[in-house]
Amino acid sequence: SQELEQSPQSLIVQEGKNLTINCTSSKTLYGLYWYKQKYGEGLIFLMMLQKGGEEKSHEKITAKLDEKKQQSSLHITASQPSHAGIYLCGASRISGTYKYIFGTGTRLKVLA
Amino acid sequence: GAGVSQSPSNKVTEKGKDVELRCDPISGHTALYWYRQSLGQGLEFLIYFQGNSAPDKSGLPSDRFSAERTGGSVSTLTIQRTQQEDSAVYLCASSPTGGSPLHFGNGTRLTVT
Numbered sequence: 001s002q003e004l005e006q007s008p009q010s011l012i013v014q015e016g017k018n019l020t021i022n023c024t025s026s027k028t029l030y031g032l033y034w035y036k037q038k039y040g041e042g043l044i045f046l047m048m049l050q051k052g053g054e055e056k057s058h059e060k061i062t063a064k065l066d067e068k069k070q071q072s073s074l075h076i077t078a079s080q081p082s083h084a085g086i087y088l089c090g091a092s093r094i095s096g097t098y099k100y101i102f103g104t105g106t107r108l109k110v111l112a
Numbered sequence: 113g114a115g116v117s118q119s120p121s122n123k124v125t126e127k128g129k130d131v132e133l134r135c136d137p138i139s140g141h142t143a144l145y146w147y148r149q150s151l152g153q154g155l156e157f158l159i160y161f162q163g164n165s166a167p168d169k170s171g172l173p174s175d176r177f178s179a180e181r182t183g184g185s186v187s188t189l190t191i192q193r194t195q196q197e198d199s200a201v202y203l204c205a206s207s208p209t210g211g212s213p214l215h216f217g218n219g220t221r222l223t224v225t
Contacts, residue, residue: 033213042116042205043214098207098210100145
């Protein structure tokens with residue numbers, strides 16, 4: 001079973017639309033990371049969340065971690081074709097350790 | 113500065129052969145990770161090195177897989193007697209310390225025929 005569930009698995013939106021990607025775990029998450037991957041390339045770090053209720057923004061991307069630290073969301077405002085790619089969440093399930101597991105990813109396509 | 117470097121970028125091998133995949137982490141990074149990404153799948157944790165501590169090998173799928181890290185720097189992932197199900201992209205990542213964001217290489221695409 002997948003320890004980090006991401007939804008949706010894929011998403012197609014029209015340029016300019018807002019969208020949200022979710023990352024959910026049945027257990028507490030420590031050090032929640034969001035990455036973006038383009039085809040044939042490695043993962044690019046977007047944001048890290050550690051505290052329950054934490055929210056961070058960078059340009060048009062906002063990430064939140066809920067109070068229980070079991071769910072995170074990534075929200076993109078006014079999407080652009082450059083936002084297309086695969087978004088992955090990763091986290092440690094054990095406090096103080098750094099064995100990071102990742103979700104299955106959300107494939108985003110933005111239509112111009 | 114230089115990022116995480118992986119070689120080769122592509123490897124095609126025959127079933128039953130051994131392969132070695134190399135990872136050069138960012139200089140000074142004490143933590144090094146190997147992940148496997150199969151088509152349409154997320155990242156599967158394989159192994160984690162932190163400084164001089166014993167590596168966390170809990171993700172290695174079978175005893176055909178092994179990894180070492182020499183001098184706290186370069187790491188080699190070895191797959192013996194490769195099988196077709198080993199075909200995947202193998203990603204290496206490093207970080208300055210545990211708890212810091214991971215910096216990923218571009219991966220090695222392994223195809224076992």
